[in-house]
Amino acid sequence: MNITIEVNNRSIKAKKGDTILEALRQNGIRVPTLCNMAHLTPTGACRLCVVEVEGYDNLLTSCSHIVEEGMKIKTHSPRVVRARKTIVELLLDNHPDDCLYCEKNGSCELQDLAVELHVRERKVLSKSFSQKLDLSSPSIVRDPAKCILCGRCVRICDEVQSVSTFEFIKRGCNMYVGTTMSRDLNFSNCIGCGQCVLVCPTGALTERQNIAEVIDAINNPEIVTVAQIAPSISVSIASEFGMKATKDINGIIYAALRKIGFDYVFDTSVAADISSHEMAQELLDRKENGESIPMLSSCCPAWVKFVEQWYPNRINLLSAVKSPQQIMGSLVRNYFSKTVGINPSNIFSVSIMPCLAKKFEAQREEMTTRGLSDVDSVISTRELVRLIKLYGIDMQNIETQHADKPFNIRSSAGKLFGISGGAAEAIARMIYFRITSKELVDKNIKEERIGSGVKAFSFKAAGHQFRFAIVNGLKNIHEIIGEVLKPENEIDFVEVMACPGGCVNGGGQPFTMDEKSVKQRAKIIAEIDEADGIKCAAKNPSVHAVYEEFLEDVGSEKSKKFLYTRYSPRDVLL
Ligand code: SF4
Ligand code: SF4
Ligand code: FES
Structure with missing residues (x-):
């Protein structure tokens, strides 16, 4: 009313x-x-x-x-404006003055407020903050001196992500935001999702930068630089270069990366297609043997860490197939290097991701083969934007290009990995094709809800019934886990993306508090899928070639050696 x-x-x-x-x-x-x-x-x-x-x-x-x-x-009113101005003056009274060098320079809400409220001088000068810069996490840098106690990180981590890494400590003018027992982030329960970085208005929480090492590698003539681009990147950055936000600029990004100096550029969606092949087989095997069902997705590294910390006795349910980033990294190092005759240790493998937890994943001990990391460096979508601007690439006047062989053709199912529900759909399409040799179409999928409303869908393939659940973000995850694991719900596969909406809303995406643009990114991916000629990983010729030339077969010894991993319990203070 x-x-x-x-x-x-x-x-x-x-x-x-x-x-x-x-x-x-x-x-x-x-x-x-x-x-x-x-x-x-x-x-x-x-x-x-x-x-x-x-x-x-x-x-x-x-x-x-x-x-x-x-x-x-x-x-x-004059009284209101005066009050707001005083608040900002007080927020600035012990705020560091290094704006020029701050990661958030140009996208800092405190700077914007100081301009809006015409705060042009430091009125009060109080003691500067004594807590140290926390550089322990491979994903996030925390600078408590820049914290203005707005509490956004505390709430998003607790109310949305169900992790509760941060809390308000002490009271009154001694209050600060810190982790439980003041542990450094890497030793806290943080899963590195980066959602707090997306909402922090100042430079108190920023991503760990990896641009410098990427530039060093590009400038080194002895090193071959390879870049892979995650499925959601191409639909997230057009507006950063003055183009219509809804434009898919995949081909433009490939061209820009080559201009910057990358020797090879690949599409991570191709690795997502390989992941669909392997995960579909893994699920069919588990179902047949009646073990470790439901299978939990493992493509989101923040979710994997969440399981390792909160559900150590459920780790066996996680898919053993590596994430698309790591699959691509492993194939670049162990297969592509041979096809072009390069020593694997001379390759510098960069992955461009919408996600800060991917920085952590790439550094995991499990993600190495023969002593070499699958991926050397991970940069976020925001870092990619900075890199493109640094090299002065005119994105509006550049001819689009294709990714390099052998990872140049993807199915649209691979692209779907960028949105919540996408990996589940891709694997469902793969399973259906494997069993029936036909493509799974919408009319064969029944949308459902289980328990208190968790999204699910089911389909039948040659008399075999499958039910998949989709968990979009970690809100209420503990209750949801209880529901999807109930045997009476008969769930075979659970896709979990830690970030609400999936990678299109990852912690490394351009700063936006705008839900609409996140939905728009998801919509473009859905439209790409709608219009695409290859909708199932089973029909991807690039993937067939990788199996023929290297992996031999889905689930083969070689696949297991290069594309599978194991996770273990992680002992942190929860
Ligand atoms: S969001 Fe940033 S400024 Fe706000 S309390 Fe958290 S760290 Fe401090
Ligand atoms: S990265 Fe995610 S889990 Fe870690 S503190 Fe931020 S919101 Fe919480
Ligand atoms: S009190 Fe309303 S925005 Fe902070």
Whole structure:
């Protein structure tokens, strides 16, 4: 039901039950915010969103107060503007002054607020923060000196990711955000998903940068540089280069990477197709032997770490097939190197990922073959954007190119790995084809919900029934795990992506608090699939060639040696 309120002497409609902030936004009226996050309980911590409401002595935080019929609100009265300015001045009173060198320079919300509120000098100077920079994690750098206590990381990690790495420690002016027992991130329960990096308004949480080592390798004439690009990258960065956000720029990225100096560029979606072959076979084998069902997906390294930490007695359920990133890395090192006659140790293998946990995955001991890491360096989508800008590539005026052989043709099922539900669909298509030699079409898939609403689907192939569950993000994961493991639900496979929406919303993607653009990225991938001629990994000629020339067969000794791994329990303070 609508009510009427007055804002800045203008009468507007608002939905009963909405907060003042929601009502203002729905009417296109902006007030600055810091601690507020869509869909999460407002805390009223920063007070930046205050407004003046007639009849109230104090300014009200618009994010936590509900609109009332007839309210008369001023969003930018002198008192309100003064209060907001003082808040930002106080936030800056002990904030480091190294903006020029800060990772968030140019995308820092605190900088933007200082500009908006015309804070042009340091009014108060208080003692600088004494906690040290935390460089322990391969995924995330934490600089507590830049923390403004907005609590966004605390809430996203707890309420959305169900991990709860961060908490507020101490009270009043001694309060800070830290990890349990003040452990360094690498020794905490952090799974490296990077969702906190996406929401931190300042440079307090940023990704671990790997650009420098990539540039060194490119500049070294003795090294052959190889890049692989994850399925979701091409639909995530067009707007960073002034192009329509919905443009798929796969071919443009290949061309740009070659201009930067990479010797070979490959599509990780091809490795995703190989992963579909292997995981489909693994699932069929497990089902036949009646062991380790449901099989849990293992393509998301943050999820794998989550299982290792919280569910050590369920590790046997994780698929033993490596993630597409690691499959590509292993094949580049052990197969591609031979086809072009390069010593594997002379290859510098770079993977470009939407995900910060991939940086951790690439460094895992298990991800090495004959003493060499499958992947040498992982850079995020944001780092790719920086690299392209650094080399001055004009993305709007560059001819599109194709990926290099032998990893140049993908099925659209491989591309689907970039969205929640995509890997499950790709594996379902593969299983159906393996059993029936026909393609799985929508009319043969029955969408379902299990337990308290977990998304699932089932299909029949030559009389065999399969049921797959899809877990989109880790919210409520502990209850969901209980449900998907119940034998009566008869789930065969569970796909879990730690980031809500999947890799299109990975922690390494361009900064956006905008749900719409994440949905748009997913939509483009779905449209690519819709229009594609090869929709099943079984029909991918590049993959056939890899099996013929190197792996021999799906599930062969060679496949097991190069594409499979094992995980083990991880002892951290939960
Ligand atoms: S680390 Fe960032 S997101 Fe977390 S409380 Fe500090 S400023 Fe806010
Ligand atoms: S990376 Fe993910 S798990 Fe780690 S602290 Fe951030 S949100 Fe939590
Ligand atoms: S945004 Fe409302 S109190 Fe922080």
